[in-house]
Amino acid sequence: MDLPLNVLIISSLIKIVVVVHILLIGVMGMILAERKVSGWIQDRHGPNRVGPWGILQPIADGIKFLLKEDLVPDHVDKPVYLLAPAIILVPALVTCGVVPFGSSITVSGYEIPLQIADINIGVLYILAITSLGVYGVVLGAWASNNKYSLLGGLRSSAQMISYELTLGLSLIGVLILSSSLSLREIAIQQGSYPWTWNFLIHFPAFLAFTTAAFAETNRLPFDLAEAEQELVGGYHTEYSSMKFAMYFMAEYMHMIVGSAVAVTLFFGGWQFFGLETVGGPFWSGLISVGIFFVKTAFFLFVFIWVRWTLPRFRYDQLMNLGWKFLLPITLASIVVTATVWAFTQSKVLVGILNVVVACIVVAIVSTTLVMTREPEPVEDRGILSFTKESSS
Amino acid sequence: MLFNFANVLLFLVVGCLFVTLNLVVSRLLQTRLFTDEKYMPYECGEDPIGDTRIKFNARFYVIALIFLIFDVEIVFLFPWGVVFREIGVLAFVEMLIFIFMLLVGLAYIWVKGDLQWIRSIQSVREEVEQ
Numbered sequence: 019m020d021l022p023l024n025v026l027i028i029s030s031l032i033k034i035v036v037v038v039h040i041l042l043i044g045v046m047g048m049i050l051a052e053r054k055v056s057g058w059i060q061d062r063h064g065p066n067r068v069g070p071w072g073i074l075q076p077i078a079d080g081i082k083f084l085l086k087e088d089l090v091p092d093h094v095d096k097p098v099y100l101l102a103p104a105i106i107l108v109p110a111l112v113t114c115g116v117v118p119f120g121s122s123i124t125v126s127g128y129e130i131p132l133q134i135a136d137i138n139i140g141v142l143y144i145l146a147i148t149s150l151g152v153y154g155v156v157l158g159a160w161a162s163n164n165k166y167s168l169l170g171g172l173r174s175s176a177q178m179i180s181y182e183l184t185l186g187l188s189l190i191g192v193l194i195l196s197s198s199l200s201l202r203e204i205a206i207q208q209g210s211y212p213w214t215w216n217f218l219i220h221f222p223a224f225l226a227f228t229t230a231a232f233a234e235t236n237r238l239p240f241d242l243a244e245a246e247q248e249l250v251g252g253y254h255t256e257y258s259s260m261k262f263a264m265y266f267m268a269e270y271m272h273m274i275v276g277s278a279v280a281v282t283l284f285f286g287g288w289q290f291f292g293l294e295t296v297g298g299p300f301w302s303g304l305i306s307v308g309i310f311f312v313k314t315a316f317f318l319f320v321f322i323w324v325r326w327t328l329p330r331f332r333y334d335q336l337m338n339l340g341w342k343f344l345l346p347i348t349l350a351s352i353v354v355t356a357t358v359w360a361f362t363q364s365k366v367l368v369g370i371l372n373v374v375v376a377c378i379v380v381a382i383v384s385t386t387l388v389m390t391r392e393p394e395p396v397e398d399r400g401i402l403s404f405t406k407e408s409s410s
Numbered sequence: 411m412l413f414n415f416a417n418v419l420l421f422l423v424v425g426c427l428f429v430t431l432n433l434v435v436s437r438l439l440q441t442r443l444f445t446d447e448k449y450m451p452y453e454c455g456e457d458p459i460g461d462t463r464i465k466f467n468a469r470f471y472v473i474a475l476i477f478l479i480f481d482v483e484i485v486f487l488f489p490w491g492v493v494f495r496e497i498g499v500l501a502f503v504e505m506l507i508f509i510f511m512l513l514v515g516l517a518y519i520w521v522k523g524d525l526q527w528i529r530s531i532q533s534v535r536e537e538v539e540q
Contacts, residue, residue, distance in 0.1 A: 030417050034424055084436045092449040093462075104429045111425040115418050135417040142488060143418075163462045164451045176470050179477040186484045193491035255452055260436035264429065334527035337473075341525045345480075345516065352487070353509055356494065360502050 021128055029130045037114060037134060045270040046076035052322050059326040080263070088259035091163075098161035103257065103264035106154025109147045110271035116140040117278045118202040119310050120288050123303030132288075132303060133202060140201035141193065144279055145186055148234065151272065152178045155236075155243065158265070159253035170252030173333065174236060174243030180340040181233035181240075187348035188223040188230065191355040191372075192216055192283055195365070201279075205287030210294060217284040219369045222376035223351045224284045226344045228320075231276040233340070235269060237321060239328040240336060277317030278310075285313050342383055350379045472524050483512055 021029075050065070050073065057064025065072035090096065120132030137143060152175055159171020195216075196204045208215050217224040233240040244252030251257075254265045281287060288306035295302055331339070354375045358368045451458045490497075490505050519525060523537075 026413060030413075030420070034417070034421055038424060038428065084439050085441075086436075087440050087442055088436060089448055091451065093451055104426070107429055108422070108425040111428065112418070112422050115421040134421055135414040137414045137418065165453065165458070165462050165464065168462060168464065168466070172466055172470055176473050179474060179481075183477065183480050183484065186481070187487070190484075190487050190491040193488065194494045197492055197495050199488075199492055250452065250454065259440060260432050264432065337525065337527045341516075342520070346513075349509060349513060349516075352491075353506065356502060356505070359494070360499065 021130070025128050025130075029128075030134060033132075033134050034115075037119075038111070041111065041114060041271060041274065042267075044274050045267050046080070048270045048273065048318060049076040049079060051318070055319065055322045056326060059323075083260055083263035086259040088261065091256055093163045094256060095161040095163065098157050099256075100261075102154050102158030102161060103261045103268075104154075105157060106151050106268040107264045107271070109150040109154075110268040110275065113144055113147045113275045114271075114278060116143050116201055117275065117282055118205055118287060119278070120303055120307035121294075124299035129299070131202070132307060136200060136202050139199050141189055141199045141204075141283075144201075145182075145189075148185075148272070148275075149178075149182055151234070151268070152182075154265075154268070155253050158257070162253070162256035164256050166249045166251070166255045167253050170243045170245075170249045170255070174253055177233055177236075177240060177242065177336060177340075180337060181230040181344070184226050184340060184344040184348055185230040185234060187345070187352065188220075188227040189283065190348075190352050191220045191223045194352075194355050194359055195219065195368070201282050201287075205282050205289070208286040208289070210286060210289035210291040212286070212291075214365075215284060215286040219365050219372070220284070220351065220355070221369065221373050222347050223372070224280075226348050226351075227284070228280060229339070229344060231280065232321070232324065233336075235272040235276060235321075237269075237273065238325040239331050241330060242333055242336065245330060273318060273321050274314065277314045277321070280317055281310065281313040338387070342387065343380065346379050346383060347376050350375050469524070469527070476519055476524065479515065480512070483508070 053075065054064040054072070065075040068074040068078045090099065115134045116137055118131070118133035118136070122129050122131045124130070155174045155178070156171050159167040159174070162168075192204065193199065196207050198204060198207075204216075236243050243249075244254070249255070254262055257265060288310040290309045293302075293305055293309060296305055351372050354371050355368055358364065358371055451462065486508065487505070490501065494502070
């Protein structure tokens with residue numbers, strides 16, 4: 019880097035402050051958007067009382083969270099109980115430190131990259147830090163000393179570790195083609211045309227990544243950890259006031275960061291053809307940020323859209339999907355990508371064969387599942403079968 | 411590069427400050443009213459029955475073990491993927507063998523029924539009898 023040290027320090031401080039605020043505003047926007055979009059999908063208005071068009075709703079929610087009584091029940095494990103929301107919120111916040119949210123911006127002669135930290139292990143950093151989130155869930159659930167929390171925490175931890183494998187494996191194909199772990203490098207290599215972006219080359223891996231991201235954020239259709247109808251609030255049943263708000267914020271931040279990472283790795287980051295050099299060195303930087311936000315917003319919309327489209331999975335379906343479908347698909351995708359890349363260096367061929375092999379894997383797995391399904395008579399399940407046999 | 415890692419550290423500190431600030435502000439603003447009922451475990455208003463640390467299904471433990479093994483194997487795949495262009499055919503073949511071993515492991519736990527979340531009592535009983 020050839021920038022003087024004081025410029026570096028000032029620029030990174032500004033970037034950190036701006037990014038934290040953008041994240042918080044993004045969380046507020048998501049709270050509003052979630053309820054508004056839910057309203058539209060269900061053919062109702064959504065929040066429309068607080069401010070014009072309900073736009074102040076998230077601020078009202080925030081003030082309410084601040085003013086509520088912060089209840090620490092008697093039976094909880096106090097240090098862990100206090101630490102758990104922080105353990106989930108801080109990693110959620112810190113992950114976006116390595117995501118490049120724009121190309122670079124030229125202010126008074128200095129070219130400043132629009133990214134807080136361009137570290138050479140970006141992908142590893144993101145995987146490592148996001149996987150810390152599971153500790154927040156497990157510790158919070160365990161420390162709450164509540165049966166609902168414990169069950170929610172168990173479900174959530176098993177789900178998160180199952181899908182973490184998919185999350186990691188789905189990125190290896192991308193790494194093979196880009197030969198770099200730096201997010202900026204991966205984004206730049208994809209180019210600015212939509213048909214050169216990674217999501218076409220690694221389509222099965224991209225689908226697996228998105229599904230795993232849904233599972234990691236505990237969003238519908240994978241929200242068994244906090245299934246309201248079964249477990250009250252799941253792992254945050256005993257949390258109130260600001261500590262509950264921290265779990266809440268962490269979920270939305272995970273969504274935002276997950277979308278941003280998906281955009282960077284699979285959708286070419288901030289690039290879009292025809293808009294690279296518009297408006298000179300200053301404005302083109304801002305435009306690239308705008309493009310990045312639009313792409314991220316699209317992903318966030320998909321998060322809400324899926325929520326109202328798919329019903330909640332059953333736990334065995336969730337485990338089946340994770341271990342028997344996504345894991346073999348991503349492993350096959352790695353093998354195909356590596357083989358084709360070693361011999362032909364053709365991205366088109368990699369893309370086509372990835373889809374073909376993924377279809378074959380799904381066909382094999384689903385055939386195996388159907389063939390080996392054991393016929394289960396209804397009366398042979400559960401406690402009834404025991405009583406019947408013992409009486410006979 | 412070191413400067414970038416310093417940025418990450420700085421961001422971490424900002425994150426911790428943010429959390430602390432939130433908790434402190436909320437603590438200063440809120441009102442507190444103590445009643446005994448509030449400090450009970452929340453189980454929909456019923457008096458809780460029995461201990462919370464219940465025995466849970468051992469399958470969660472098995473899943474965690476399988477995850478550990480697979481995750482360690484993924485760790486080996488990452489550096490391989492990054493230097494894939496430079497290492498040539500030998501490492502490529504070696505990694506294919508490695509992934510094949512992963513698949514055998516997956517097939518093994520699959521056949522053993524560890525991935526099967528709902529099992530009929532009949533199949534469990536047969537297993538116990540063996």
